[in-house]
Amino acid sequence: MNSDLKNIIGSNIRSFRKKHHETVTSLSKIIGVSQSTVSDWETGKKMPRADNIKKMANHWQISTSQLLTNYQKLNKFYNLIADHIDDSFTTKEINDILNYIDLIKRAHKKE
Known part of the structure; x- marks a missing residue:
């Protein structure tokens, strides 16, 4: 194990x-x-x-x-993202960021 x-x-x-x-x-x-x-x-x-x-x-x-689940790792990741996003982001911009994250995940799965 x-x-x-x-x-x-x-x-x-x-x-x-x-x-x-x-x-x-x-x-x-x-x-x-x-x-x-x-x-x-x-x-x-x-x-x-x-x-x-x-x-x-x-x-x-x-x-x-x-x-x-390794929540310590996830929390570090979430905090890193949160540090770069403020109230000035629109819903569309946040959705673009999430779509980009999905794109990167798909690309790494192919490797």
């Missing part, structure tokens, strides 16, 4: 757990695993099984993709 993915998921689990003011112990009881298992997930030592990812997503009322 890709260690980057394990670290991303672990970081997200920790973030959601803390956001909901839960301890490792309380989350482990809710999911039905040991405390050490939750700790191993959060530190990237182990990968949670799909059924446990679904349990956590249901418990926190989020999508499973929210546990699997």
Whole structure:
């Protein structure tokens, strides 16, 4: 298993757990695993099984993709774009920017 993915998921689990003011112990009881298992997930030592990812997503009322996505990377990207866009942009200009981003993504998929 890709260690980057394990670290991303672990970081997200920790973030959601803390956001909901839960301890490792309380989350482990809710999911039905040991405390050490939750700790191993959060530190990237182990990968949670799909059924446990679904349990956590249901418990926190989020999508499973929210546990699997590197939001730190996305937030940096969003902030970079936001730093360059102000209220003077028209809707058409913002749509042009979004279309250009799609064009670049398509071009990179072909490579």
